[in-house]
Amino acid sequence: MDYRKAGVNIDEGNRLVEMIKPVAKETYIPGVMAGVGGFAGLFELSNMKEPVLVSGTDGVGTKLKVAFMADRYDTIGIDLVAMCVNDVVCSGARPVFFLDYFATSKLDAAKAAAVIRGIADGCKMAGCALLGGETAELPDFYSGDEFDLAGFAVGVVEKNRIITGRGIKEGDIIIGLPSSGLHSNGFSLARKVLFEKMGCHVDSYIGSLGTTLGEELLKPTRIYVRDVLELIEEVEIKGVAHITGGGFYDNIPRILPDGLGAIIRKGTWPVQPIFYFIGDAGEIEEREMFRTFNMGIGLILITSPESADKVLTVLDNMRKKAYIIGNIVRREGVEIV
Structure with missing residues (x-):
């Protein structure tokens, strides 16, 4: 027995990482110090007096089921980014980086890369960097070729410019x-x-x-x-x-x-x-x-x-x-x- 016979293909995972490195690099903005491939993504905050970090996490829910039915994966990554960055901007924060989690029973690098290209497209729309992520191959955990997606975004805002809602009044x-x-x-x-x-x-x-x-x-x-x-x-x-x-x-x-x-x-x-x-x-x-x-x-x-x-x-x-x-x-x- 070996890991591959148990259902985990490390080589396919490595192939995916190499496929997505250039895709992620297209999203890099000033502040990125280290991105996809390391143990952690690094981002430097600069030119701010009192920076406050704002985070948001989400998935795309059972919309994934529709993507499976249509065998189409080019837009679902945009959804993933949107659900996170739209929450972050509610505080007036500018999203600066995004990380994703892609989990499947059997990794198909080409399919996963299509999803991540969509994530990169979403990051470009939001003006943030795809700084890293995690791909998990979990044999027998999901049905057939299905997968699940989750992600989180981190943004930054000056403390005195946070949108809190406290000033809302009757008649607004x-x-x-x-x-x-x-x-x-x-x-x-x-x-x-x-x-x-x-x-x-x-x-x-x-x-x-x-x-x-x-x-x-x-x-x-x-x-x-x-x-x-x-x-x-x-x-x-x-x-x-x-x-x-x-x-x-x-x-x-x-x-x-x-x-x-x-x-x-x-x-x-x-x-x-x-x-x-x-x-x-x-x-x-x-x-x-x-x-x-x-x-x-x-x-x-x-x-x-x-x-x-x-x-x-x-x-x-x-x-x-x-x-x-x-x-x-x-x-x-x-x-x-």
Whole structure:
């Protein structure tokens, strides 16, 4: 017996490392001291008075199941980065590096490299470095050729510029930035409805969507980092919330001071057809839709009434769509009207 006969191919792992080194190097930004291949990644912080590190970790959940069904792995890595860096930027932090964890029962270096190239693409979009990661070959642990992904991002922000939400007041304006679709949340429900209840396949063409179901579901999560970082240089943003699992109901209260809540007004932004398609097919109650999915809004910003127009103008100048979707009220909880 040897390790390979037990199911672990060290040579395939080494081949993967050599394949991804140049991919990771394309993401390097000033501050990277050592990256992929060593025992740890090194990053130097400079030109900051009181730097505060901000970290976020996540995975892509059962969206991976759709990637397996479609045998497509070029975008799932973008999702992984997005889910982490979008959380980090909610504090006003600039993501500086990212690390991933790729675990599978049987390592296929070519498939893993496709995933990691997507991770590198996500890092470029976020302006951070792919500093390292871990590949784990775990025989018999996962089903067939399936794998799991997780990752984490670390960002940095000056202590006096952290966005905390503490300054949010009654009457403040809620601005929504559109999502690209489902992003990476609610896929357990979406798959149940679309593939089990309806009997659809990833190659099924859906007229109301104008594309196949696989293409729609695998649209990568939008990365909002550059939008937010540019915006906060020009106008005060009091709070930022990433609309992920829990939707509007659970994510907006996370940034509000005690005693405050939010009113969200339906019809103030366009909702993509995929949400109506899932909701109608699954006969899902509206509250459940707004708690499970982002419903077309991937990130919300809270600003004062005096600054709201400037926020919209700055985003428009960046060619980014944004919508005033509600306001802050003096009662806890989120109401969608």
